[in-house]
Amino acid sequence: xxxxxxxxxxxxxxxxxxxxxxxxxxxxxxxxxxxxxxxxxxxxxxxxxxxxxxxxxxxxxxxxxxxxxxxxxxxxxxxxxxxxxxxxxxxxxxxxxxxxxxxxxxxxxxxxxxxxxxxxxxxxxxxxxxxxxxxxxxxxxxxxxxxxxxxxxxxxxxxxxxxxx
Numbered sequence: 001x002x003x004x005x006x007x008x009x010x011x012x013x014x015x016x017x018x019x020x021x022x023x024x025x026x027x028x029x030x031x032x033x034x035x036x037x038x039x040x041x042x043x044x045x046x047x048x049x050x051x052x053x054x055x056x057x058x059x060x061x062x063x064x065x066x067x068x069x070x071x072x073x074x075x076x077x078x079x080x081x082x083x084x085x086x087x088x089x090x091x092x093x094x095x096x097x098x099x100x101x102x103x104x105x106x107x108x109x110x111x112x113x114x115x116x117x118x119x120x121x122x123x124x125x126x127x128x129x130x131x132x133x134x135x136x137x138x139x140x141x142x143x144x145x146x147x148x149x150x151x152x153x154x155x156x157x158x159x160x161x162x163x164x165x
Contacts, residue, residue, distance in 0.1 A: 015089050019122060069155075074111055077105050077106070108158055124140070
């Protein structure tokens with residue numbers, strides 16, 4: 001029998017890569033610096049809690065397969081995890097620790113769909129006027145949903161194809 005432990009995540013500033021400056025600026029513009037600082041603190045607390053819960057499970061790490069949202073099937077999955085963990089991502093640090101204990105890292109996403117979504121988000125993030133940005137988001141909502149749906153389908157197929165009983 002296959003068993004999946006789903007851990008919902010909130011991406012930290014580090015996980016946002018090249019878009020982090022624009023997204024941080026937009027967040028602060030919309031909600032204020034104090035709210036941003038509280039947001040960062042909350043994310044760190046969440047990751048501390050997730051780390052504790054995962055390692056309290058006493059899992060058989062040799063049987064664990066890790067599927068990370070946003071991690072492409074590309075042959076360089078481990079290098080990506082190492083690099084993002086070295087930048088300070090708590091999410092990727094946990095993944096690296098699980099791998100070191102014997103868990104197997106799986107490429108999870110279709111690289112083409114990730115690039116398509118990235119380009120879409122980058123285009124939206126470059127719009128400076130908040131009203132204009134909202135209009136662009138609304139007008140591209142169907143496209144965004146289609147990309148997300150295709151990503152979800154690809155991830156589900158990857159899990160079915162690579163996770164054995």
